[in-house]
Amino acid sequence: MEKCIVTPISYIYFVIRRIFQSITRYIKCVALALRLPGPEGAPIVGFIPKLRDNKFLEDLGTNASNYFGPIFRIWILFMPFVFIYEPEDLKAVLAHGRTSEKSFFYRIMHTFIGDGLITSNGEKWKRNRKFIQPYFQNNFLQNYYEIFSRCSLKLVQNVNNRRQVKVTELINDCVLGILHEAILGVPSGETKNSPFRKGELLLLKRILKPWLLLDGVFKCSGMSKREKKQQSALHQYVKRLLDQRLDDRKDNQINWNTCLLDYFIDLMETTDFTQEDLLNECVTFMLAGQDSVGATIAFCLYYLARNQSIQEKLFQEIDIVTRSNNSGKIDMDQVMRMPYLEQCIKETLRLAPSVPVISRVLTKDVALANYVLPAGLNIFISPFMTHRLPHIFPNPVVFDPDRFSEEGLKNIPSYAFIPFSAGSRNCIGYKFAYLEIKNIIAMLLQSHPESKFRCNVGVRT
Ligand code: HEM
Numbered sequence: 001m002e003k004c005i006v007t008p009i010s011y012i013y014f015v016i017r018r019i020f021q022s023i024t025r026y027i028k029c030v031a032l033a034l035r036l037p038g039p040e041g042a043p044i045v046g047f048i049p050k051l052r053d054n055k056f057l058e059d060l061g062t063n064a065s066n067y068f069g070p071i072f073r074i075w076i077l078f079m080p081f082v083f084i085y086e087p088e089d090l091k092a093v094l095a096h097g098r099t100s101e102k103s104f105f106y107r108i109m110h111t112f113i114g115d116g117l118i119t120s121n122g123e124k125w126k127r128n129r130k131f132i133q134p135y136f137q138n139n140f141l142q143n144y145y146e147i148f149s150r151c152s153l154k155l156v157q158n159v160n161n162r163r164q165v166k167v168t169e170l171i172n173d174c175v176l177g178i179l180h181e182a183i184l185g186v187p188s189g190e191t192k193n194s195p196f197r198k199g200e201l202l203l204l205k206r207i208l209k210p211w212l213l214l215d216g217v218f219k220c221s222g223m224s225k226r227e228k229k230q231q232s233a234l235h236q237y238v239k240r241l242l243d244q245r246l247d248d249r250k251d252n253q254i255n256w257n258t259c260l261l262d263y264f265i266d267l268m269e270t271t272d273f274t275q276e277d278l279l280n281e282c283v284t285f286m287l288a289g290q291d292s293v294g295a296t297i298a299f300c301l302y303y304l305a306r307n308q309s310i311q312e313k314l315f316q317e318i319d320i321v322t323r324s325n326n327s328g329k330i331d332m333d334q335v336m337r338m339p340y341l342e343q344c345i346k347e348t349l350r351l352a353p354s355v356p357v358i359s360r361v362l363t364k365d366v367a368l369a370n371y372v373l374p375a376g377l378n379i380f381i382s383p384f385m386t387h388r389l390p391h392i393f394p395n396p397v398v399f400d401p402d403r404f405s406e407e408g409l410k411n412i413p414s415y416a417f418i419p420f421s422a423g424s425r426n427c428i429g430y431k432f433a434y435l436e437i438k439n440i441i442a443m444l445l446q447s448h449p450e451s452k453f454r455c456n457v458g459v460r461t
Pocket residue numbers: 117118129284285288289290292293296353354355358359419420421424425426427428429430432433
């Protein structure tokens with residue numbers, strides 16, 4: 001009897017406390033935002049119309065520190081968002097997972113990519129990250145490298161069979177083939193009907209039409225139906241592969257642990273990792289490793305095309321290391337001996353990070369050099385902005401791989417180069433990505449008699 005009375009009272013008390021806490025936090029965030037500089041926004045919708053203006057965004061990303069100093073705010077509807085980009089400030093937020101978590105923008109992505117590593121928070125994220133981390137350590141990279149090598153050889157052949165190529169399409173095809181093999185165990189040549197070829201993230205479209213940020217309104221929209229259809233196609237595809245894999249296992253028809261899906265099946269059989277976790281994580285990894293890698297390779301080729309002397313220097317390095325090869329392939333230890341290649345890739349990721357902005361919500365007050373950011377504040381962290389800070393990267397818009405030479409690295413403080421984010425929620429696939437990108441670019445540029453790509457690099461303006 002006593003319990004029946006106490007429980008609703010404590011529940012009401014809890015709800016009132018939460019509402020009070022949210023209102024206090026909101027007032028503190030608004031009070032801070034009103035003191036901060038920032039770009040002018042439109043009435044009510046604030047910054048949203050500017051998101052359509054690429055020139056404005058590029059200028060803001062390049063000159064933010066000149067315009068506003070180390071920190072600025074924008075408004076989206078009545079919500080303030082604060083951008084931070086100075087390395088010391090980033091360290092305060094990113095170094096310890098205890099001060100922040102993923103913001104509500106990631107919740108919006110749930111309806112498409114599900115509750116995998118990218119979007120999840122708290123204990124669930126911690127458990128799954130711990131499970132999956134070993135699979136992306138050095139000892140597994142050798143297995144992947146064999147897949148990179150085979151797929152990039154096919155890419156080189158495709159490129160050489162044509163006089164002029166739209167290189168982005170061929171690269172995306174190669175990257176997608178690699179992911180299908182490495183994550184799902186599907187041979188790269190059998191991906192023609194894969195739904196992962198057609199995925200479309202609707203997050204930006206929802207932000208541009210802010211009424212769609214309300215879940216209730218979004219659920220009634222055509223966009224939501226399209227997204228549901230996409231999600232169910234991705235999940236059904238992975239589920240079919242899972243069933244097939246389980247059958248093959250019964251019949252002992254496959255090599256164990258040949259792809260991430262196999263590793264997940266092992267986890268499912270030996271831990272509390274569920275089938276739903278498996279589907280969510282497979283979809284997450286398939287989407288996370290696609291455009292991020294494809295765009296970096298395409299941008300790197302673009303910068304090499306625009307900077308012929310740098311391309312020549314890189315070509316010489318690759319030529320010296322691979323001169324004795326006669327298979328057309330490049331070994332893993334050979335790409336490891338190409339420091340200038342790594343510098344070119346890093347400089348590409350500096351100028352054109354394929355994830356230009358990430359977002360967090362603070363779970364505790366965080367003290368920066370000049371401000372205290374209150375708990376509950378939504379923040380944006382932009383690798384694009386940090387990578388263009390002129391006091392760290394002089395002449396920031398110039399493509400100069402020497403910034404990442406042994407000598408140059410001494411001038412780059414920690415948290416100043418963050419294409420893969422940093423801290424406990426950094427990119428789990430970054431070693432995989434570096435190796436894959438190195439292999440593909442080295443394969444394209446090598447001097448093997450079959451490879452004529454170097455001569456063909458050009459920029460259509
Ligand atoms: C050039 C290529 C890549 C770039 C620039 C990149 C960048 C990033 C960034 C910035 C994050 C943090 C996102 C955030 O905090 O919101 C991230 C997370 C993540 N990335 Fe990557 N990524 C790349 C390639 C890959 C690849 C190849 C994979 C897997 C095959 C991958 C899987 C993931 C996953 C699962 C996470 C979530 C990690 C976690 O929160 O525990 N990424 N990536």
